[in-house]
Amino acid sequence: ALLERWLRAHPDPREPPVLHPRVPFIGHIIGLLTEGANYYKITSTRSRHPIYALPMLSSQTYVVTSPHLANYIQRASSTLLFEPIILPVTQRMVGFSKSTLEIFRDAEAKKAGKPSFMDRMHNLLYSLMGPAEIRYQGKIVLDQISQRLHARSDGEMPLFEWCRELFSEVTAYAFYGPENPFELYPGISKEFWVWEEDMIGVMASPIGQVTHRKAYLAREKVVQKLTEYLEKGRGQAASPVIQARIRLHLDAGVPIEDTARSEFGMLFGTLINGSITVFWLLNHVLSRPQLVEELRAEIAKSALRIDQSTKTTSISFEALRSACPILNSVLRETLRVTAPMTSARFVTEDTVLADTYLLRANSVVQIAGGVLHQDEEVWGPDAREFNPHRFVNTPNGTRTGSTEAEKRSVHPAAFRGFGGGTVYCPGRHFAQIEILSLVAVLLMGWEFTQPKGEAGIRWNPPMYEKRTPIGVMKPLRDVNVTMKRREEMRGIKWSLQME
Numbered sequence: 397a398l399l400e401r402w403l404r405a406h407p408d409p410r411e412p413p414v415l416h417p418r419v420p421f422i423g424h425i426i427g428l429l430t431e432g433a434n435y436y437k438i439t440s441t442r443s444r445h446p447i448y449a450l451p452m453l454s455s456q457t458y459v460v461t462s463p464h465l466a467n468y469i470q471r472a473s474s475t476l477l478f479e480p481i482i483l484p485v486t487q488r489m490v491g492f493s494k495s496t497l498e499i500f501r502d503a504e505a506k507k508a509g510k511p512s513f514m515d516r517m518h519n520l521l522y523s524l525m526g527p528a529e530i531r532y533q534g535k536i537v538l539d540q541i542s543q544r545l546h547a548r549s550d551g552e553m554p555l556f557e558w559c560r561e562l563f564s565e566v567t568a569y570a571f572y573g574p575e576n577p578f579e580l581y582p583g584i585s586k587e588f589w590v591w592e593e594d595m596i597g598v599m600a601s602p603i604g605q606v607t608h609r610k611a612y613l614a615r616e617k618v619v620q621k622l623t624e625y626l627e628k629g630r631g632q633a634a635s636p637v638i639q640a641r642i643r644l645h646l647d648a649g650v651p652i653e654d655t656a657r658s659e660f661g662m663l664f665g666t667l668i669n670g671s672i673t674v675f676w677l678l679n680h681v682l683s684r685p686q687l688v689e690e691l692r693a694e695i696a697k698s699a700l701r702i703d704q705s706t707k708t709t710s711i712s713f714e715a716l717r718s719a720c721p722i723l724n725s726v727l728r729e730t731l732r733v734t735a736p737m738t739s740a741r742f743v744t745e746d747t748v749l750a751d752t753y754l755l756r757a758n759s760v761v762q763i764a765g766g767v768l769h770q771d772e773e774v775w776g777p778d779a780r781e782f783n784p785h786r787f788v789n790t791p792n793g794t795r796t797g798s799t800e801a802e803k804r805s806v807h808p809a810a811f812r813g814f815g816g817g818t819v820y821c822p823g824r825h826f827a828q829i830e831i832l833s834l835v836a837v838l839l840m841g842w843e844f845t846q847p848k849g850e851a852g853i854r855w856n857p858p859m860y861e862k863r864t865p866i867g868v869m870k871p872l873r874d875v876n877v878t879m880k881r882r883e884e885m886r887g888i889k890w891s892l893q894m895e
């Protein structure tokens with residue numbers, strides 16, 4: 397307490413204002429653990445500064461709530477690093493060994509000024525997942541979605557569970573090939589989501605295998621199947637990006653089991669945010685009948701082709717991307733209201749931000765996406781509402797307001813759905829192919845009505861806002877619907893195309 401008092405009395409005047417916890421040392425840690433993504437909203441209401449410091453034990457976390465400063469954080473990528481944060485987090489998440497962690501840290505290469513293991517991984521992902529490189533994999537995922545929807549019969553279902561199963565299976569197929577564990581062992585997808593449900597518990601507990609046994613065992617089952625996948629050489633049919641990742645690991649001397657654990661971490665990136673986003677997008681659209689009609693008209697006009705001779709209806713992803721502004725806007729708006737991304741970076745040396753704020757070495761700085769996404773200054777008075785047309789004119793979004801001056805384009809760093817700067821999600825092009833195409837075919841081909849015996853569909857479940865902010869927020873309950881082919885689309889064969 398004395399030390400804390402001394403530190404409080406001697407801050408550098410350039411340091412961001414400090415928001416002291418109500419319980420000394422650990423108050424903010426307790427707040428984050430109990431309030432999750434919500435906690436930054438609570439502290440930002442108390443602080444009201446564009447950047448402030450939350451002291452935690454002997455260190456501190458700076459929280460950024462202005463798009464202008466978020467932009468500076470993105471640009472200071474030589475001293476504000478993702479790697480010192482993501483490596484220990486991934487190790488706790490997937491459980492690889494200490495020796496593998498050292499291979500990933502690659503101190504030798506860094507000392508010699510050569511690209512480290514993580515640099516090479518970063519370059520590999522960004523070079524193999526660009527819009528052009530991802531087209532072949534895009535075609536596979538679209539074929540998979542078409543085939544699986546054809547095989548589906550009408551009936552009742554829990555929408556979130558259905559979305560995540562379908563999305564997990566088609567995505568795993570596109571990344572890991574036809575002999576991926578999700579394809580060979582149908583129960584594995586469920587195991588993956590059992591782990592996801594309690595992954596924070598497994599990560600936070602020093603003895604997760606005892607205290608959060610169910611989730612821990614589920615993870616180990618998936619890892620075991622991924623290890624078998626690698627041992628049997630099934631990765632040879634994987635996408636180019638996965639083949640290159642596997643080669644990079646094995647060439648660097650990472651054991652097969654830890655390579656499998658690293659791929660388990662990749663599944664976290666590829667499956668979770670996308671599945672949850674599809675659910676929320678459908679929820680926001682299907683609960684607004686007028687928006688459903690508007691989107692159907694947009695897709696029918698710009699992206700749908702009907703071949704009467706073969707009774708095939710095709711939807712072109714390229715047209716969805718470039719000629720369906722409302723659909724694209726709805727995707728970004730869905731992320732804006734459900735994704736409180738925090739872009740955490742480790743401050744490796746004292747850094748002065750925007751010529752004004754001093755960030756101390758060995759601290760953490762986070763961009764509070766959840767706060768930024770609800771800021772009325774940034775988005776206008778309807779910041780807390782879902783506005784499907786917000787991103788129609790520009791991908792950065794337009795501020796709502798009553799005068800022309802108020803209706804200005806939003807700062808490009810305010811939308812945090814895919815991060816930004818050097819850690820701009822490399823999977824975003826692929827996610828866009830899957831999500832836009834899946835939603836478009838569901839809207840054109842199916843109706844979602846209330847299940848028998850129920851008074852209506854219970855749309856808009858509450859979001860799991862109190863979870864530690866790791867991605868798009870999950871719904872706290874599922875939404876039951878009856879999914880039925882539209883009369884005018886019966887007997888039609890669907891084909892999702894890239895072009």
Ligand code: HEM
Binds near residue numbers: 814821827
């Ligand atoms: C809707 C779907 C998705 C969302 C909302 C999303 C969101 C994000 C965000 C916000 C970040 C930045 C994290 C930060 O700044 O700290 C990120 C990074 C990342 N994402 Fe995604 N993502 C999605 C889909 C995917 C897919 C399909 C992949 C598959 C490859 C992927 C792989 C990654 C990876 C590997 C990183 C870390 C990049 C690096 O180390 O530089 N994501 N994602």
